[in-house]
Amino acid sequence: MYKLDFGVVFERFPELLWGSLGTLYLAVTGMTLALVIGIAGVVLRQSRFAPARIFIKTFVELIRNTPFLVQIFFLFFALPFMGLRLSPTTTAIVALAINGGAYAIEIIRGGVESIPRGQKEAGTALGLSKAQVFRFIILKPALRTIYPALVSQFIMLTLTTSICSSISAMELTFAAQQIDADTFRSIEVYLTITGIYLLISWLVMAMFAAIGRLSFSYPTK
Amino acid sequence: MSSIGWPQVAFLLEGLKWTVLLTLISFVGGGVFGLVVALARTAEIKAFRVVTAAYIAVFQGTPLLMQLFVIYYGIGLLSVNVDPWLAVATAYTLHASAFLGEIWRGSIQALPRGQTEAALALGLHYVSRMKDIVLPQALKIATPATIGFLVQLLKGTSLASIVGFVELARAGNVISNQIFQPLPVYGLVGLLYFFMCWPLSIFGTRLEMRLVAGSR
Numbered sequence: 001m002y003k004l005d006f007g008v009v010f011e012r013f014p015e016l017l018w019g020s021l022g023t024l025y026l027a028v029t030g031m032t033l034a035l036v037i038g039i040a041g042v043v044l045r046q047s048r049f050a051p052a053r054i055f056i057k058t059f060v061e062l063i064r065n066t067p068f069l070v071q072i073f074f075l076f077f078a079l080p081f082m083g084l085r086l087s088p089t090t091t092a093i094v095a096l097a098i099n100g101g102a103y104a105i106e107i108i109r110g111g112v113e114s115i116p117r118g119q120k121e122a123g124t125a126l127g128l129s130k131a132q133v134f135r136f137i138i139l140k141p142a143l144r145t146i147y148p149a150l151v152s153q154f155i156m157l158t159l160t161t162s163i164c165s166s167i168s169a170m171e172l173t174f175a176a177q178q179i180d181a182d183t184f185r186s187i188e189v190y191l192t193i194t195g196i197y198l199l200i201s202w203l204v205m206a207m208f209a210a211i212g213r214l215s216f217s218y219p220t221k
Numbered sequence: 222m223s224s225i226g227w228p229q230v231a232f233l234l235e236g237l238k239w240t241v242l243l244t245l246i247s248f249v250g251g252g253v254f255g256l257v258v259a260l261a262r263t264a265e266i267k268a269f270r271v272v273t274a275a276y277i278a279v280f281q282g283t284p285l286l287m288q289l290f291v292i293y294y295g296i297g298l299l300s301v302n303v304d305p306w307l308a309v310a311t312a313y314t315l316h317a318s319a320f321l322g323e324i325w326r327g328s329i330q331a332l333p334r335g336q337t338e339a340a341l342a343l344g345l346h347y348v349s350r351m352k353d354i355v356l357p358q359a360l361k362i363a364t365p366a367t368i369g370f371l372v373q374l375l376k377g378t379s380l381a382s383i384v385g386f387v388e389l390a391r392a393g394n395v396i397s398n399q400i401f402q403p404l405p406v407y408g409l410v411g412l413l414y415f416f417m418c419w420p421l422s423i424f425g426t427r428l429e430m431r432l433v434a435g436s437r
Binding site for chain 2: 002061062064065066067068069070071073074077078081155159160161162163165166173186187190191193194197198201202
């Protein structure tokens with residue numbers, strides 16, 4: 001009969017802590033860049049320039065219909081080919097930003113399209129510039145509407161960071177695989193890590209709840 | 222150095238076959254267990270609701286890769302000679318049951334309460350109430366989300382390659398290491414996934430638009 005022994009796993013506490021910080025770093029930078037790609041993508045998606053619209057549409061469909069694992073491998077080999085030598089961790093951030101960005105474009109577009117035309121026209125009539133209309137009249141209410149969908153997508157992105165271990169990015173799953181290789185305590189290692197991921201996703205959810213309260217708690221009527 | 226030829230393509234297609242099989246088995250198995258999860262999650266008995274809520278929270282709050290590792294090594298503890306195919310299929314089935322259970326819980330609760338109340342007033346017992354009144358309507362509004370999850374699951378099976386199961390992504394790894402041409406190989410693998418997922422995604426979006434139009 002196999003006896004569970006978590007002692008050897010907890011001895012490696014410093015590595016687990018560094019791994020968790022690595023995961024949070026990947027998640028937060030990935031989400032931030034994904035939001036930037038998302039907003040820029042929606043602007044291009046709605047532009048009058050047809051090639052830009054087609055490019056964004058193709059990009060979104062390609063990314064959303066292929067596995068992240070294949071995307072990250074492709075990037076891992078494609079970037080050096082294009083003369084960009086990045087560390088595994090930076091490559092992972094680029095992959096997360098591209099993947100999260102494609103989903104963010106679709107989600108934010110839904111919000112932007114839900115803003116009535118009259119609201120935009122009212123903004124223009126008040127003498128706001130085009131950029132001001134987009135920022136205050138379209139984007140902010142749109143983000144407020146789609147905030148829950150965006151948050152659950154970003155929680156998914158946080159969990160997806162574990163796949164970055166496959167190109168040896170510094171994060172929790174990679175730390176776990178090294179501890180597993182040294183101790184052969186696979187089930188104990190992965191049970192512990194699963195618990196840590198659960199805590200991380202709760203932490204990220206709490207963070208988004210706080211951001212939501214701070215940014216969107218204004219009366220609409 | 223060589224390029225992608227027929228033997229390589231045949232090997233990829235063999236991997237693709239396992240990707241499709243794994244997806245189908247876990248979707249069907251996950252559908253059956255997911256229905257149980259959804260019914261327990263909306264049951265009158267509180268203990269059922271609490272247990273399934275926790276089950277769903279754990280699967281939605283942890284990476285699929287970790288679920289795969291834990292179940293893979295967990296089954297390994299129970300018996301020495303475990304078929305990796307069985308371990309991987311079990312992991313994806315449980316994963317799918319939690320996500321489908323949550324999708325269907327949402328659609329069961331989205332139905333107007335009057336439906337259940339009318340069924341109760343007609344004296345229908347639980348089985349008939351669910352089978353004839355609630356589930357047909359709930360599953361209909363859940364179809365787009367269910368197809369969305371099927372795409373997610375199909376893409377997710379690529380992670381089975383990390384525990385050594387030879388499916389499409391793993392076949393891509395093997396060939397890429399063999400002919401040292403990662404870009405065309407991963408490009409081709411990506412395209413194969415794309416042409417399986419894209420039609421499903423389009424189908425899901427069309428159904429959703431039709432449902433929205435129908436409810437107006």
